[in-house]
Amino acid sequence: xxxxxxxxxSPVAFALGFLWPLFTQIFIATDLLQAGGLAIxxxxxxxxxxxxMAQLRGSWIWIK
Amino acid sequence: xxxxxxxxxxETMTDEQLDVLERxxxxxxxxxxxxxxxxxxxxxxxxxxxLFPLVxxxxxxxxxxxxxxxxxxxxxxxxxxxxxxNIIAGKGRPLRWLNELVGHVSTIPLVYPYRVLRATHMEHxxxxxxxxxxxxxxVCAKSSWDFLVKNVRGRLVGGQRDDAYGNALxxxxxxxxxxxxxxxxxxxxxxMFTMAWSGYAIEAALLWWLPKHIATTYISYYLSWAxxxxxxxxxxxxxxxxxxxxxxxxxxxxxxxxxxxxxYPRIPLSLTPAAYRDLKPILERKGCDLGAL
Numbered sequence: 001x002x003x004x005x006x007x008x009x010s011p012v013a014f015a016l017g018f019l020w021p022l023f024t025q026i027f028i029a030t031d032l033l034q035a036g037g038l039a040i041x042x043x044x045x046x047x048x049x050x051x052x053m054a055q056l057r058g059s060w061i062w063i064k
Numbered sequence: 065x066x067x068x069x070x071x072x073x074x075e076t077m078t079d080e081q082l083d084v085l086e087r088x089x090x091x092x093x094x095x096x097x098x099x100x101x102x103x104x105x106x107x108x109x110x111x112x113x114x115l116f117p118l119v120x121x122x123x124x125x126x127x128x129x130x131x132x133x134x135x136x137x138x139x140x141x142x143x144x145x146x147x148x149x150n151i152i153a154g155k156g157r158p159l160r161w162l163n164e165l166v167g168h169v170s171t172i173p174l175v176y177p178y179r180v181l182r183a184t185h186m187e188h189x190x191x192x193x194x195x196x197x198x199x200x201x202x203v204c205a206k207s208s209w210d211f212l213v214k215n216v217r218g219r220l221v222g223g224q225r226d227d228a229y230g231n232a233l234x235x236x237x238x239x240x241x242x243x244x245x246x247x248x249x250x251x252x253x254x255x256m257f258t259m260a261w262s263g264y265a266i267e268a269a270l271l272w273w274l275p276k277h278i279a280t281t282y283i284s285y286y287l288s289w290a291x292x293x294x295x296x297x298x299x300x301x302x303x304x305x306x307x308x309x310x311x312x313x314x315x316x317x318x319x320x321x322x323x324x325x326x327x328y329p330r331i332p333l334s335l336t337p338a339a340y341r342d343l344k345p346i347l348e349r350k351g352c353d354l355g356a357l
Contacts (some may be wrong), residue, residue, distance in 0.1 A: 006273070
């Protein structure tokens with residue numbers, strides 16, 4: 001249970017659960033990309049890259 | 065209380081007489097149920113919850129929902145603050161249930177559990193401006209701008225505030241309350257994730273996630289930083305100041321008179337301006353920092 005909660009509050013989980021669909025929907029809403037696989041894929045790349053960076057660095061903005 | 069308080073009268077009083085007079089004046093403003101805060105706490109939470117269906121069903125535009133949600137989250141703390149100090153009803157009183165209801169319900173938009181806030185806030189009152197023991201001490205900064213940078217950066221880089229609160233709970237043997245915080249934040253994240261993957265990520269971000277961050281900074285500024293700045297002095301008449309806010313008394317959520325709250329925490333927020341005006345000559349004599357108020 002402790003591991004599940006620890007993961008839920010991690011930057012990677014936030015990227016997976018929130019930032020990924022958020023970026024995808026922003027790309028579509030601002031007409032940067034059309035709805036579909038490309039928007040979902042690029043949303044995943046941007047969100048997960050940021051989330052993994054935050055997880056490893058312990059900071060969402062690189063600097064500590 | 066027929067006694068008229070004026071600067072000339074106060075000047076000639078002994079310290080003991082002054083203390084008696086201060087308590088008599090403060091007593092006029094206590095033991096009054098703040099029904100406005102009760103309606104505010106419960107009503108504000110209901111309005112906040114209503115924003116979600118109103119925006120998702122297209123009744124309210126998202127931008128307006130964002131503005132309203134930010135206001136609701138910013139306004140969610142103070143009714144709970146009244147409850148934390150048992151102002152609505154103390155233990156054993158008939159309306160105690162209402163005190164606890166307001167305490168729990170009003171901070172739902174802020175995603176902060178009442179019991180954690182109450183426990184850590186009592187520590188803040190007991191140890192105001194003590195770098196080691198005041199859980200709100202980490203908001204101290206040289207200027208408003210420094211506060212803003214420190215506050216935002218602290219949230220992006222790591223949970224400084226959560227550490228301070230966790231430490232205060234551990235020190236007072238109340239670590240079990242952290243379960244409340246885990247439960248609140250788990251539910252919040254699950255709602256955010258569910259909305260996001262249901263196609264409402266932008267709505268979730270603008271109705272709760274971003275308003276929560278903006279409001280947290282705003283509340284920290286007016287409730288913690290401004291009244292205790294520069295955060296160096298300790299002691300009953302030194303650790304809190306009066307100040308004049310550019311946003312006025314409403315814009316600063318009544319915190320211009322926060323000094324009254326620290327001296328007499330059982331005085332309802334809505335009565336602190338009147339109590340301040342009555343007590344001002346005494347506070348001046350005590351050497352309080354009253355700013356330009």
